[in-house]
């Protein structure tokens with residue numbers, strides 16, 4: 188076969204302002220041609236196949252949406268170190284099943300990715316078993332201990348694209364300043380986990396009604412906003428490209444908005460769980476399921492969630508990232524304060540976030556904007572670091588990293604269907620609409636949903 192034709196789908200590519208029915212042709216791993224139908228009602232009419240039809244594998248995707256493969260700047264693959272939770276093979280299978288074609292994997296592995304050796308190990312394993320494109324994130328400090336800088340140059344040569352102590356906050360401003368200086372001169376993204384360690388230590392829940400109800404000490408939103416403002420000021424002073432991970436509070440959204448108004452090159456992400464869940468949801472869960480709701484930073488108040496959604500709509504929150512964080516059942520099935528923080532997200536992020544589109548119909552959050560936040564904007568942030576100008580787009584000539592999403596089926600999230608090795612998410616049992624049916628990476632089928 189000399190090509191693949193996706194026929195009759197709704198093509199959604201915010202980077203080209205396309206939202207029309209048409210055909211998309213893949214050749215030699217790249218997007219070769221897009222034909223927009225002059226007759227949206229009968230998509231196949233008026234379009235030619237382009238080339239010898241017998242040499243082309245044709246997929247009829249009418250009724251489905253063809254979109255650029257999703258890009259996630261925040262995943263934990265637990266490889267090396269925790270194969271019972273996840274491996275590069277299982278985590279990237281979950282990514283492909285969720286429509287992701289490029290992901291960044293965080294450094295809190297075992298051993299920590301703080302040296303060129305570990306970076307190379309990760310990339311070697313990716314070459315052998317990854318189903319999607321993976322770029323490692325290196326640690327900022329050795330062992331994530333916050334005491335001395337990791338081998339930044341070695342890791343950059345080894346292949347990292349970003350540095351982060353994610354899971355931990357770098358408390359020492361001088362170390363972070365030096366890391367940002369280095370990052371600015373070596374075109375590396377700095378991904379910040381913003382939780383003041385003193386304000387958040389032993390406070391695993393948002394400071395509010397739910398904390399009071401459960402009798403657990405809660406962390407103030409200040410724990411996040413103090414660090415967000417510090418890191419913005421450090422980025423301003425050093426010229427570093429700063430990306431703020433898992434933003435959860437209204438106060439932080441305001442600070443980011445102001446920093447952007449000053450023209451700073453910063454970006455910010457929110458997770459599906461911080462956008463779709465509130466701290467009070469913990470109380471509605473059965474006691475033995477409450478640990479599933481523990482994440483760092485914690486789920487916040489209604490007020491914070493509303494501010495986060497507004498930030499997402501207006502673009503202050505540039506993108507959605509999963510913070511896919513696999514844990515074992517026995518680490519989550521514990522009283523809230525003893526459970527490990529984190530939930531998985533790669534398999535289900537798009538159908539979950541599709542609910543934001545429904546929910547916000549009146550306030551104009553369109554599917555196209557959702558694709559922008561999950562593919563185009565992360566692509567724009569990562570593109571310059573990789574030297575790729577067409578990441579997260581369906582532009583002709585771009586690598587054929589593509590997802591096909593059928594927006595019609597209604598279904599209930601079932602952990603038996605996860606490709607991730609872990610099952611820790613409170614979204615199991617939630618009714619959602621729409622699912623990924625195919626994912627292509629460099630024009631090769633990385634995932635195809637089995638027909639029942």
Ligand code: DOR
Nearest residue numbers: 263354482483512528529
């Ligand atoms: O909830 C979280 N879990 N937040 C993080 O920042 C780290 C992650 C993990 O690695 O489990």
